[in-house]
Amino acid sequence: QVQLVESGGGLVQAGGSLRLSCVASGRTFSNYIMGWFRQAPGNERDFVAAISQSGRTINYADSVKGRFTISGDNAKNTVYLQMNSLKPEDTAVYYCAANRFTTDRDFRSYNYWGQGTQVTVSS
Numbered sequence: 001q002v003q004l005v006e007s008g009g010g011l012v013q014a015g016g017s018l019r020l021s022c023v024a025s026g027r028t029f030s031n032y033i034m035g036w037f038r039q040a041p042g043n044e045r046d047f048v049a050a051i052s053q054s055g056r057t058i059n060y061a062d063s064v065k066g067r068f069t070i071s072g073d074n075a076k077n078t079v080y081l082q083m084n085s086l087k088p089e090d091t092a093v094y095y096c097a098a099n100r101f102t103t104d105r106d107f108r109s110y111n112y113w114g115q116g117t118q119v120t121v122s123s
Contacts, residue, residue: 002026002112004096009117012086016121020081022096022114029077033099036070036081037107038092038119045095047105049081059103064090086121093118 008020022034035050049070050059058070069082079096094117097110 002032002098004098004112004114006094006096006114006117009094009119011120011122014086014088014121014123016086017082017084018086018119020083020094020096020117020119022079022081024077024079024098030074031100032112033101033103034070034072034079035097035099035103035110036079037095037097037110038090039095039116040092043092045107046092047107048094050103050105051079052103057103059105061105083119086119088121088123091119091121 003025004022006022012018030053033052036048037045038048039045047061048064051070051072067085072079096114098112099110102109
């Protein structure tokens with residue numbers, strides 16, 4: 001079992017930046033692929049980014065490519081999502097997720113989820 005706790009969300013103006021953190025506990029962090037998803041009201045849970053255990057494989061959604069950066073720190077059992085040039089359409093609850101096998105974009109591939117952190121971008 002893996003427990004995930006996100007932090008770092010908040011209210012920011014368009015063009016601003018936020019850094020989300022997700023701390024994992026319960027199992028060896030370095031064994032897991034970590035992903036970020038987001039969900040706006042009335043929408044499905046959308047893929048944002050994922051990083052492999054080694055950090056060598058990284059995937060981004062087209063909508064965030066060039067603006068968001070995912071990174072991991074195995075020593076701190078933490079994965080980060082640096083979000084720059086934020087847009088109002090980035091407003092959503094952001095979730096951290098983990099699985100052992102794939103950097104897939106399908107949320108059903110991920111076994112473990114955090115509680116989410118709200119990101120609101122004002123225009």
